[in-house]
Amino acid sequence: MAVSALYDRPRLASLVSSALFLLVWQLLASYLDSSTLPAPLAVARVIWLETLSGQLPYHLGVTLLRLAFSFSIAMLLGCAIGIAMGRNEKLNHFFDNWLVIFLNIPALVTIILCYVWFGLVEYAAILAVVVNKLPNVIVTIREGTRTLDRDLLEMAKSYHFSKRKTFLHVIWPQLYPFVMGATRTGLALIWKIILVVELLGRSDGVGYQLHLFFQLFDVAGILAYSIAFVCVIQIIEFSILKPLDKKALRWRR
Amino acid sequence: MSAIQINIANKSFLGDSRVHNQTIANLQLSLAEHEFICLVGPSGCGKSTLLNIIAGLDSDFEGEVTLSQRHQKPSIGYVFQNPRLLPWRTVRENILLALPEGYPSEPIDVMLETMQLTDVKNDYPERLSLGMSRRVSIIRAFAVNPDILLMDEPFVSLDPPTARQVRQWLISLWQQRPHTVLFVTHDLREAIALADRLIFLSKSPMTAVSEIIVPIPRSERDDEKAIEAFRQSLLENHPEIRSLL
Known part of the structure; x- marks a missing residue:
């Protein structure tokens, strides 16, 4: 009875599920009573204090800026290369092996190599993130390009659509779900890699702070920064990606 | 002077x-x-392939297709067998997009x-029957004021x-602004009602x-009896086309 009531109200259901999560956490923390698992309130207090001192907003901002840069570069390059490889079978054949290699290099290796080759500088950090993300975008967009509807492309050709018109009105709407897919997995992947990049070679950003807290064994600090970051990613999802989806897919029945 | 010259020696898939x-x-x-x-012929005989070649969508064949010299690039209106509308654009946008600039x-x-x-x-095309x-x-094809109109079983x-x-x-649009029409159908009555000339394909x-000129004047094309009478005489006098219908 109660379950079916929740089933009909998704908002309420997600609220109850979040509350349940916090409750389990609180119970576990009280039971263990250890500094390695602080209670939710203790973590909330750290978030509040770090925000007041300006530390949290500063490091969060630095990391978000890196995220924005590397994400944009990876998406733009990835879309261009993915479309090219999806439309040109010879090109795809030639570079397919490269793609497999880059897909399988561990993130840690690219990060270390970038720092060794270019030094502990900002562009090395950005480059490491881009190299990690790029192959994923290329593969997703390539698959999308391969599924383009031939009938519609023929229609565009027979009515002498210009290149720009064909891209905007025929190709892009079909690629859009794939670009959104790459965006979602991209955000999730990139922000995890960025923390490692910062941990290994930068002196600011969320990753650097986590490193600091790790050395102090300050679990409350670690949780505070992670939760703050996850919240920001969720806000991006709900305020930017979801509305974009809704607008772009309004033609569906 | 002919508007379209088609000479296809061979088209294979x-x-x-690998055959x-x-x-x-x-x-x-x-x-x-x-x-x-x-163009009248059995389904699956390659009529759509022929229209694609004329529209310039398929250039992988032996032979030559020449469109009228007078227009450098004749505008083509193509009504495909399936409507081929962009599902993410509204009905009106779909038609507007086919028009040249200005x-x-x-x-x-x-x-x-x-x-x-x-x-x-x-509305978006998915909501349409x-x-x-x-x-x-069909409107999209007419809207571009085509020099050549290709129609692939459009009324099915x-x-x-x-x-x-x-x-x-x-017909009234064609009479107002004459253009060359290639109309594919397997309905002989429809073909007789529309065409100047029928071409039967194997x-x-x-x-x-065979190629047969339809002598019925345009003013009498609405008369179903005249169409039917012509159809009967056609089948009697041209036994070779019976197997194609």
């Missing part, structure tokens, strides 16, 4: 197991300017009105009254079997 399936063999056709031609858009609203599509002009989508694709899923109405509309590999 690479099928499964060349010949679709068109030794096809020679010559279309006069502003002529209305109906083309007037007013005639479109008149055409939508004639085809009883005014109510749905701002197949018959409605078909009419939109329309109900008979609508089909008749669209046929009359097609099963694959496709070639022209």
Whole structure:
């Protein structure tokens, strides 16, 4: 009875599920009573204090800026290369092996190599993130390009659509779900890699702070920064990606 | 002077197991300017392939297709067998997109009105019935004021009254602004009602079997008895076309 009531109200259901999560956490923390698992309130207090001192907003901002840069570069390059490889079978054949290699290099290796080759500088950090993300975008967009509807492309050709018109009105709407897919997995992947990049070679950003807290064994600090970051990613999802989806897919029945 | 010269020696598709399936063999056709031609033949014989070649969508064949010299690049209106509308653009946007830059858009609203599509002009194609989508694709082809109009069984899923109405509309547009029409159908009555000349095509590999001029004056094309009488005499006098229908 109660379950079916929740089933009909998704908002309420997600609220109850979040509350349940916090409750389990609180119970576990009280039971263990250890500094390695602080209670939710203790973590909330750290978030509040770090925000007041300006530390949290500063490091969060630095990391978000890196995220924005590397994400944009990876998406733009990835879309261009993915479309090219999806439309040109010879090109795809030639570079397919490269793609497999880059897909399988561990993130840690690219990060270390970038720092060794270019030094502990900002562009090395950005480059490491881009190299990690790029192959994923290329593969997703390539698959999308391969599924383009031939009938519609023929229609565009027979009515002498210009290149720009064909891209905007025929190709892009079909690629859009794939670009959104790459965006979602991209955000999730990139922000995890960025923390490692910062941990290994930068002196600011969320990753650097986590490193600091790790050395102090300050679990409350670690949780505070992670939760703050996850919240920001969720806000991006709900305020930017979801509305974009809704607008772009309004033609569906 | 002919508007379209078609001379296709061979058109093959690479099928499964690397065998060349010949679709068109030794096809020679010559279309006069502003002529209305109906291509009649069994389904699957390669009529759509022929239209694609004329539209310039398929250049992988042996032979030559020459479109009229007078226009550097003749504008082509192509009504495909399936409507091929962009699902993410509204009905009106679909038609507007086919127009070249700076083309007037007013005639479109008149055409939508004639085809009883005014109510749905701002809807997305997925909300339309197949018959409605078909009419939109027909408007799109007319809207570009084509020099050459290619129609691939365009009236198949329309109900008979609508089909008749669209046929009359097609003829009146063609008379107002003459252009060369290639109309594919397997309905002989429809072909007789529309065409200046019928061209019968064989099963694959496709070639022209016979060409017959329809002598019925345009003013009497609505008369179903006259059409039927001509159809009967055609079947009697040309036994070779019976197997193609």
